[in-house]
Amino acid sequence: METVVEVERASKRFGATLALDRVDLRLSRGEVVALLGPNGAGKTTLVSLVLGLRKANEGTTRTFGMDPRDRRARSRTGVMLQGSGLPNFLRVGEVVDLFRSYYPHPIERAKALEIAGLADKASAMLVTLSGGQLQRLYFALAICGDPEALFLDEPTVGLDVEARRAFWTHLRAFVAGGRTLLLTTHYLEEADAIADRIVVINAGRIVADASPAALKSSVRNKRVSFETDGSLDVQGLPIVRVISSGPRVDVLTDEPEALLRALFARGSSIRNLEVAGATLEEAVVGLTAGGA
């Protein structure tokens, strides 16, 4: 299987901050990979390295076996970035044509607009587009070069539920043809639905790299919540993460039985106890809390 992206022991520093710490990542052709992690974890930095927008201080990054800054590599990829803009006084169709000219094998303009759900917006001025339409335009620009690989950094940020759902429908249809996709997102349930592999990153390090199902089962975290009098001293308790510690305590633990035993042994008064399996989100929270 051809390797599309290869990051080897890449580290990236911004001043005193270590944004990426010896990260390894390999994507094979056709893989759909979601990059997850809290804000500031290093997701965008990692995508910037893969796109050749930033240079690693140590380690190597290759795209299609080339330097990511090579125009030949960029001719085979499509991108959506966070917070990048376009001139307001151009029309949707004009911008798509402009970007099509950059690629050696572009798809038809009408086709690109149709895939992105903008078929009726070709003559709309950018300044008149809604946030969701603008995001779909960026998607049209990402795919108009018929890319073999797509790199999308938070593609649905700022979209409402309906726009997000529509976007994922378009994206899923597009990558179904065997294209490689790397995306970062905060919406875990959607990463779960689209990705066949989830890479969890925290504090500049990859802490998990598995299929959504394996990720869920590998983390045995349970969510335990109850009401108690007085405050809870978590010192010495088998707790992975405290979600809330108000009058209602809400914690993640990988040893629920031991936690409850310890609480009863302390003589804490506990009411309305609930124990539930962790969602994928909580599984990831448990993983990213490990290093904190």
Place this chain on the structure above:
Amino acid sequence: MAKAARELAPLAPIVVAQARSEFLRLIRVPAFSVPSIIFPIMFYALFGLPFAHAMVEGVSVAAYALASFGAYSVISVALFSFGITVANDRGEKTTVLMRATPLPPIAYLAGKVIATLAFAAIALGSLLAFGAIAGGVHLSVAAWLTLGARLLVGVFPFITLGFAVGYLAGPTSAIAILQLINLPMSFASGLFVPLPELPGWAGKIAPFLPAYHFGQLAWATMGTPTESIGVSTLWLIGFTILFLIVAIRAYYREETKTFG
């Protein structure tokens, strides 16, 4: 691999597409297009036409001022089209998105230069037409073409200056900074009021301003230069290089910050 046939898109169509987009974004922004085309005509009507038949440096004011405001018009288009679009592209992070595509930087620059020249040709052509009709300025076809060609070819110091300001200033301050450069420079170079009629200080600093030497290219077509074309050309090349160095330094400063 099926797609090995062509690995890169051909350059010429990219340059054409870039130039087209840059031109459209210029002409569609009234805050740019209206002043660029109307102001030189308005200034010429206000400062040149009332004294049309007076003589300055041996030619009629109508002809002399047409050359002066022709120079002013081209300078303004170059400074603003480059300065403002570059500052905006940076402010909006369009540069980052473009950087992630296979767009070659040379095509991005060439597109801007071509769009600037096209827009300058429109602004200059409108002014010259106005001067011929309202000012009664009669030149041979060859002389009109020479005037237009010299101003368009000599514009590069102002393109590199606009580029430098676009890279040094933010998107909101670029307009103000460019105007603070453009108006005093054009005034002190004798583009608004002929140099012989300005206070003595203007005559002393004018030879150190690019707009003065640019004006010489225009005045020479009316037969009233105060320095030879060769000397003007050397000055303009010097300023082009000077501003280019500033622009490249600013570009690399940004490069390290945004793409380091």
